[in-house]
Amino acid sequence: MTLAERTKEPLRRADPRLLVLVLVLWSFLLAFLETKDAALAGLLGSSLLYLLSGPKNVFWGLKNLLTINLFLVFVWLILPFSFSYPGSIVYRLGPLAVTREGLDLSILLSLKALAITLGAMAITGASSVFDLLAGARRLGAPEKLVALLLLMTRYTQVIGEQYHRLRQAMRVRGFNPKTNFHTLRSYANLAGLLLVRGIDRAERVQAAMLCRGYTGRFWIRTDFKFQPRDFLIIFLVLCLSCLVTVIDARLPS
Amino acid sequence: MPDFLLNLTDIVAGYPGRPPVLDGLSFALGPAELVGLVGPNGCGKTTLLGVIMGLIKPQSGVVRIFGEVRSEEKSFRPVRPQIGFVFQDANDQLFCPTVADDLAFGPLNLGASRKEADAVAQEVLKTLGLDGFGPRIAYDLSGGEKKLVALGTALALKPKLLILDEPTNFLDVEAVARLEAVLKKLNLPGVIVSHDLPFLDRMVTKRYRLTKGRLRPD
Ligand SMILES: Nc1ncnc2c1ncn2[C@@H]1O[C@H](COP(=O)(O)OP(=O)(O)OP(=O)(O)O)[C@@H](O)[C@H]1O
Ligand SMILES: [Mg+2]
Numbered sequence: 001m002t003l004a005e006r007t008k009e010p011l012r013r014a015d016p017r018l019l020v021l022v023l024v025l026w027s028f029l030l031a032f033l034e035t036k037d038a039a040l041a042g043l044l045g046s047s048l049l050y051l052l053s054g055p056k057n058v059f060w061g062l063k064n065l066l067t068i069n070l071f072l073v074f075v076w077l078i079l080p081f082s083f084s085y086p087g088s089i090v091y092r093l094g095p096l097a098v099t100r101e102g103l104d105l106s107i108l109l110s111l112k113a114l115a116i117t118l119g120a121m122a123i124t125g126a127s128s129v130f131d132l133l134a135g136a137r138r139l140g141a142p143e144k145l146v147a148l149l150l151l152m153t154r155y156t157q158v159i160g161e162q163y164h165r166l167r168q169a170m171r172v173r174g175f176n177p178k179t180n181f182h183t184l185r186s187y188a189n190l191a192g193l194l195l196v197r198g199i200d201r202a203e204r205v206q207a208a209m210l211c212r213g214y215t216g217r218f219w220i221r222t223d224f225k226f227q228p229r230d231f232l233i234i235f236l237v238l239c240l241s242c243l244v245t246v247i248d249a250r251l252p253s
Numbered sequence: 254m255p256d257f258l259l260n261l262t263d264i265v266a267g268y269p270g271r272p273p274v275l276d277g278l279s280f281a282l283g284p285a286e287l288v289g290l291v292g293p294n295g296c297g298k299t300t301l302l303g304v305i306m307g308l309i310k311p312q313s314g315v316v317r318i319f320g321e322v323r324s325e326e327k328s329f330r331p332v333r334p335q336i337g338f339v340f341q342d343a344n345d346q347l348f349c350p351t352v353a354d355d356l357a358f359g360p361l362n363l364g365a366s367r368k369e370a371d372a373v374a375q376e377v378l379k380t381l382g383l384d385g386f387g388p389r390i391a392y393d394l395s396g397g398e399k400k401l402v403a404l405g406t407a408l409a410l411k412p413k414l415l416i417l418d419e420p421t422n423f424l425d426v427e428a429v430a431r432l433e434a435v436l437k438k439l440n441l442p443g444v445i446v447s448h449d450l451p452f453l454d455r456m457v458t459k460r461y462r463l464t465k466g467r468l469r470p471d
Contacts, residue, residue, distance in 0.1 A: 130350035154348055157392045204345035207308045212410060213334035213362035223367070 016135030038248035039111035264314035276466030292463035337407030415443035
């Protein structure tokens with residue numbers, strides 16, 4: 001590793017335990033913010049973390065961020081009209097009225113949601129899911145939960161692979177989705193098959209684990225090292241947290 | 254009675270709602286014996302291996318492993334890690350994030366320290382000619398590589414006995430040769446299921462055919 005590489009992505013190669021802590025603390029902090037300005041600062045903070053977490057394809061990042069936050073569309077469809085009606089009205093749309101309170105809340109919610117997901121993307125992008133889970137285990141997360149998430153991550157991939165293989169199998173036999181009964185039934189078959197195979201596989205994986213002396217304990221890596229450069233991350237995150245908290249307290253909405 | 258490693262008598266086993274797949278099957282594996290098992294698709298080879306490992310419960314019959322009757326889960330537990338079992342589908346066997354984790358899983362369960370387990374993993378990779386595969390992610394491997402790693406997870410247990418379900422599936426000529434060399438060097442007793450008759454001929458001394466739910470010499 002060259003010096004340039006080492007300084008370019010400080011979040012990467014950080015101690016996964018630290019990353020887990022940052023993820024939890026930062027998310028909670030953001031979730032409890034009450035002012036738009038603080039939430040905006042939080043979003044900027046998350047963006048900074050995101051940039052520090054490794055090489056990025058900004059287009060994909062933005063796409064993922066918006067996909068995860070698709071539910072915000074519903075927030076915007078409902079909240080501005082319904083919140084604290086009759087509140088101070090800013091705009092009238094026939095029988096519907098847009099209230100300032102509703103608008104404010106929608107903005108606050110959106111900023112917070114974006115900030116939290118972007119922060120989570122930064123952390124999960126900076127390390128592998130497996131290392132993060134191992135870190136969480138070291139911090140005292142329940143063994144069962146960690147094992148569950150580990151297997152889930154592994155087998156989401158396997159099921160995804162299977163889905164693609166089945167789709168290909170359908171396509172090479174000339175399957176061409178249309179809005180008709182045949183298409184619907186084929187998709188139903190596909191979904192059913194994935195489910196059945198999933199159950200089947202779960203059974204066989206359990207058998208494989210038993211064959212290797214599994215007794216309920218799941219072993220994961222524990223060789224974490226806290227490095228001096230991790231202090232930099234702590235410092236940075238503390239600064240960001242203080243900043244956001246101060247803004248939140250200073251400017252009552 | 255000679256000390257058979259495996260001894261099955263009058264096994265009847267199958268799946269709910271169907272006629273039994275194994276019907277009055279008997280089988281004995283003497284010490285230092287490596288045998289082949291052949292038969293058409295769906296004749297029950299994998300089912301038989303499941304019965305041996307205690308993964309499928311026979312409706313009747315007796316399973317003896319290392320001379321002792323094994324009937325319920327508890328009696329199979331201690332013997333399973335002594336038997337290196339390779340599944341027909343390697344995807345079922347590799348469930349850890351990385352190859353190294355998967356290889357270390359067995360030894361860790363048997364009480365090895367992390368360091369010891371990692372050493373075993375390295376050693377196994379070397380034996381299989383897969384040096385440097387440790388950090389690889391299991392789902393990025395090719396079909397043949399997965400199969401070899403699956404064999405590795407069995408070898409990492411340092412088994413007394415090998416049970417391999419179609420070990421040459423997906424392997425290229427070279428990998429098959431390497432597998433043969435590894436197995437010859439280990440020189441362990443056991444059962445190999447395969448459709449690759451030339452391979453079996455080179456590996457085993459005795460071949461059984463499974464038909465109509467029973468075994469007969471082939
Ligand atoms: N989980 C299951 N549930 C119901 N029936 C099953 C199940 N697994 C296998 N069978 C049936 O039991 C019979 C024996 O299957 P088995 O997998 O033992 O065959 P095999 O000899 O290993 O075949 P192959 O050479 O294709 O691997 C088959 O007819 C199969 O359809
Ligand atoms: Mg089979």
